[in-house]
Amino acid sequence: MNEPTAAAPRTVSHDLPVSPEFETFMAADWAATPLPAGIRLPAADLTGHRRARLSARFPGERLIIPAGELRVRSNDCDHRFRPHSAYAWLTGLTGEDQAGHVLVLEPDGPHRHEAVLHVRPRSPRSGPEFYRDRRYGEFWVGRRPDLDEAERMTGIRCAHLEAYGQLPPGRDASRDAGLASALSELRLVKDAWEVGQLQAAVDHTAAGFEDVVRALPRALAHPRGERWIEGVFGLRARAEGNGTGYDTIAASGAHACTLHWIRNDGALDASDLLLLDAGVETDTLYTADITRTLPLSGRFSSVQRQVYDLVLAAQEAGIAALRPGASFRDFHRAGMRVIAEGLAEWGVLKSPEGDFHRRYTLCSSGHMLGLDVHDCAQARAETYLDGVLEEGHVLTVEPGLYLQPDDETLPPELRGIGVRIEDDLVITADGARLMSGALPRTPEAVEAWMGELLEGGEV
Secondary structure, eight states: OOOOOOOOOOOOOOOOOOOHHHHHHHHSOOOOOOOOTTOOOTTHHHHHHHHHHHHHHSTTOOEEEEOOOOOEEETTEEOOOOOOHHHHHHHOOOSGGGTTOEEEEEEOSTTOEEEEEEEOOOOOTTSTHHHHOTTTOHHHHOOOOOHHHHHHHHSSEEEEGGGGGGSOOOEETTTOHHHHHHHHHHTSSOOHHHHHHHHHHHHHHHHHHHHHHHTHHHHHHSTTHHHHHHHHHHHHHHHHSSEESSOOEEEEGGGGGSTTOOOOOOOOOTTSEEEEEEOEEOTTOOBOOEEEEEETTSSOOHHHHHHHHHHHHHHHHHHHTOOTTSBTTHHHHHHHHHHHHHHHHHTSSSOSOSSTTHHHHOSOSOOBOSSSSSTTTTSOGGGTTTSBOOTTOEEEEOOEEEEOTTOTTSOGGGTTEEEEOBEEEEEETTEEEETTTTSOOSHHHHHHHHHHHTTTOOO
16 A cells, blocks of 8 residues: 655644534535636646656556655744656646645556546535645645646546555655656656746846846845845745745855855955856746856956956856767866866966866766756766767756865965856757856956946946
């Protein structure tokens, strides 16, 4: 038997009990409020083909793809719920009301499956759930579709979640590495609709970066200016989409040398650089992932520009290596050659040979992008990291230099500078298309762009 995974425990409610008379009163005199008959999810016409591709990989096997469960943030407050990406990709369902739901692909002959979506339907008016259950009740968290409405929205046969517990066991994507890998691999190549969603995420993200530049004078005046920047970008992300696709990195000065600086609690100094790594996630859960390193004064100093120019040259080399049939690792290797040669020219390295440059670069130069910021991460190495690029792959190119403030192999003027430049690209038939080209990359263009947004004045 499949027992539905229980949501994380919460503190028992201290509500007063209600009388039978009140329960009877609450159950009566509610108007019918059906959802519009024509409502259908944006991806509903695409998910059937996706499920068929998965079905073909696992003939005759019951496949279980959970949306995931709520998790307690503190006491009786849950984290905001986001369904698992594989579940969203196969169903088109992306809302916070999907917690606990499960897609099951039931074998239906030797080479096909029937999809059954096990959901918690709308709270009935015949009991207290709809007005007393703080986690699932309609009066607390909003209306869920009933079973018929869910079927119309998704095009998938729907059953009550309680029925899931009566099913025989199957391969569960949350526990089965082989199924998880297959789901990642099937998502590697994006279709035209997915590329469109990613472009929308990129465009909203570019607008968020413009918002940040306009807000720099107020951020510089605040004792936790990094938080101000995070908040400004977060407003754009929530206004235009589901929110941020990952925790925003707003790292000023030496904080930029910490790859995943998300504390964002530092003050800003106009003489420093700001490394902003942020992405808007659409309502369909596709995310952008863009980084710009900006001079908080509006102008790069000579040493800041020296570092920036080297990272930009590495990124240009990486982008030039993108094309169908190229090894996935080629763009990283191309960028790192430029970095190693530049560090040797500066005298930081004795020679560009070997892997000594990695002390200053620390990580790879890009990754697949899609429903997850580090998309398709469960794919086998031979299909991803050691594979080749194909038309429809969407990825980031993001070389960086992280010159730690306490690194005595560096001259003092270089210490504490962190620069990353990250863009999103889609592989095309003859190369790659820069999706995030609306944001400037060259130092001259960055300075001009900042000046225009700040009405030509210095920060």
